[in-house]
Amino acid sequence: MARAAQEKTAVPDIPHPAEMTVLVGHLKAEARMLSALRSGRLHHAWLLSGPEGIGKATLAWRFARYLLAHGDAPPPEDGDLQLDPAHPVFRRVAARAHPDLVSVERIIDEKTGRPKRAIGVDEARRILHFLTLTPAEGGWRVVIVDPVDDLNLAAANALLKTLEEPPQRTLFLLISHAPGRLLPTIRSRCLHLPLRPLTPAQVRETLALLDVTERTDAEVLEEAIAHCQGAPGLALKLVTSSAGRLFSRLRATLDAGGVPDRAETTAIVQELAAARDPHALALFVDLLRSWLQERAREAALHGNAQTAQRLARAEAEIAHLLTRAESLNLDTGLVLTAIFQDLTRALQASPA
């Protein structure tokens, strides 16, 4: 995997939720899972929803590991879903090599660093095949779909039938960043568990537990916590990727009401292009877009409709540019230059 370029910090790669040992917050959701286990009537499908990066998948994998390791025997009263990382089930699940668990996930296109647009029917078929065979341990089978939003229609269709008449002792854990957009028939089969963003203190705690804090410049860390919208996943990206540092530099200019000059944008374009990390470009653009969205919303709230519209349009154009760049496989530098032109135009027209 490409690593972000040369920071003085050497933060470890962000663990996949299947390997994640740390979960902060979401205590209520975990309590729901525990009490479902205690009641002996475990609902067959759970929908975990909420913004990206707050720990939905981490919680899902944690639940899956617990069930595979302990079955549905009632957990002790003061217990949680934590499983020792040295436990054989933990190891195999982390290696995606547990015979009674199948996960269908967003596939990252290595070229662009962005997720492929959809999870297709071939992936859904893996689930169906998995369910035609008995569980190897004779216990529960677990299916994780992360995120279920990405299933294309055919894949969602294939999955839906098994949600309607689920095989015995099978747990579906569906993760959704936008549950409102799901097929209502999928939503209605699931026990819906909405998860909320974490507090800054919880994000800070998460980063500390992941050994990020001591390896990160305090200022960078605080920036990340302040701008991650309660999602430690995003905070991690902000501190590990050069995109995060570059964007905070740009944000300093933008927040002060200024327009970045050519020297500044050129420096960013050069650094990002030199990083040769497609994830960094994607993250940088994501950050820029959410900044624009946020300003547009503020402007709208203050009755400044024109500005709001212009900023929103710039955001949409940038999004469009990026999609086109992906399909044409354009050079990072070119894309960024075009994006900055859009940005500059939008900002210069607005009253400072």
Place this chain on the structure above:
Amino acid sequence: MTAMNGTPRPEQLIFDLPIAEGMSAEDFLVTDSNRAAFEIIMRWPEDDVLAGSSPLLNLHGPEGSGKTHLAEIWRARTGALRAQPDDVCTDNLPALLSTGRLVIEDMPGAHLDETALFHLINMARENHARIMLTARTPPAAWPITLPDLATRLAAAQSVAIAPPDDALLRALLVKLFTDRQLRVPEEVISYLLVRMERSAAAAQRLVTLIDREALKHKAKITRPFVARLLKAHFAGSREADHAAEAAEEKHDPAFPSAEADEQSPSSS
């Protein structure tokens, strides 16, 4: 049997492999159309309010609406015996009531011995036995000639199963496919749901047809397959399924524009 050009096309016949239909209470699909019936079945006659004075319960509803399934649930719950209307004759009465619970299915039958049934009901009343009758129509619609029996039947508690609503039909299609251990994508269900006759019996017939045709052609059950099948089948000839087969062979996605056919298959 013979296609337009006069040449018969060979057709593979298939085994009539039995299917195991789920008949337990968990398998019963409860929606608004049958909730009243289901709830009574689960409580009668232990629940005093429901017990009433009559030893009879009438359960009536259209073909395939789940009467037999409900009767089976009640039998499993109460240990009732099961009989046909023809079984009711004077010699049999004590045997029929030997467990104190009895289901007589598909009333009134063609040759009902009305006197024997009248005695059976009286005997049940004396012995605190209970009898469930299932039928497509309420007792008032049966051709009963014995006035005393008619009175007894009219005094019985009666519960109707309404024609299935959409939720029930959908769930029923899913259950029927699952009983047959068939993997069917959701879009097939949706496709059938907007086109089929609104009855449980029609759902049974459709799923059976799809199952058999797919087995015959070793085909996957997809929406285009089902669309071709319905169009062909309900166009009323066997060429139809030859056509479906031919299309299957050629992988002709356009054949024969069945997607556009919004007509209900039952209308022909």
Place this chain on the structure above:
Amino acid sequence: MRVTVERNALLKALGHVQSVVERRTTVPILSNVLMQAGEEGLKLTATDLDMEVVEEVAANVLEGGAGTAPAHLLHDIVRKLPDGSQLSIEQPDEGRVAVISGRSRFMLPALPPEDFPDLAAGEPSHEFAIPVDDLAFFIERTKFAISTEETRYYLNGIYFHTLEREDGSVAMRAVATDGHRLARAELPAPEGAAGMPGIIVPRKAVLELLRLLDAAEEDVQVALTQSKIRFAIDGVVLTTKLIDGNFPDYERVIPIDNDKRLEVDTRLFAQAVDRVSTVSSEKGRAVKLSIESERLVLSVNNPEAGSAEEELSCHYEGEPLEIGFNARYLLEIAAQIESATTVFLFSDAASPTIMRDSDDDRTIYVLMPMRV
């Protein structure tokens, strides 16, 4: 881990285990073979998460331990080492496995053995030993009838079960069907098998098993747990998940009162079917059998490719009968019949037909006709 092992023994074992490793898998550890060095020697394990093959190889264990390495790569390397050479496998550090033989030295990337899946766990409910020939017989006689249609996943394997015969003895049966034809093989049940639950062994495992039986000599030890079956074949252990479905009550489609009996020479019949079906269409492949006293005529009539007819002598005493079948199905069943004579039992042109070996009542084949 540090072991020395003889190249040919290792190659043979790797050949067995690597065949379950999928060439394209998104899970890195599943491309690997697990190597465990213990007192018994070197144990190799490979899996695709649906089944697992384990084999022990005699080895000189200098230092116990475990490691994993890419299965296909390792197999290729060992294959290219000289016949009869000794090789040594060691793990210089956690991330690498070294294979050394003579002056050849390979370093392969390793993954932690703790991450390797385990399909073997579980207490068996039934255990029995079955002769190699019996197990091979069950599979060979039925595998052609297994359905490959994914929609019918419950037919995608061989159904094994036991039953009590009329004389009180217990029999074991293997059954497969695709809805058009059915094959049933029956043998006395091995001791300990009585009362086992009916199970459906997936097609892929069945075929793998057959390969392993090829060179086997000793009885196969079978163990059944709640959801898996394990076969131990001369030091190779295959464990597989089962199909999670209900096999249909197949007895209902086997006719018991078909009274029209035809006897025909097996080879001549098969050759004639093969010849006349040359002109049949690709898909239908229908052959018509016209049967009357002592005379069987096979015919195919294809408007595009012409027609064909061939007459065979036979033994038949019932009323004249015309009945069609898929030629491929007839050939596949005829290929299972070893004796000189095949027996057909018909009812009518639209009902299941029985085909049997005249000398062997352990197998029975049922075939649905084609309407011609």
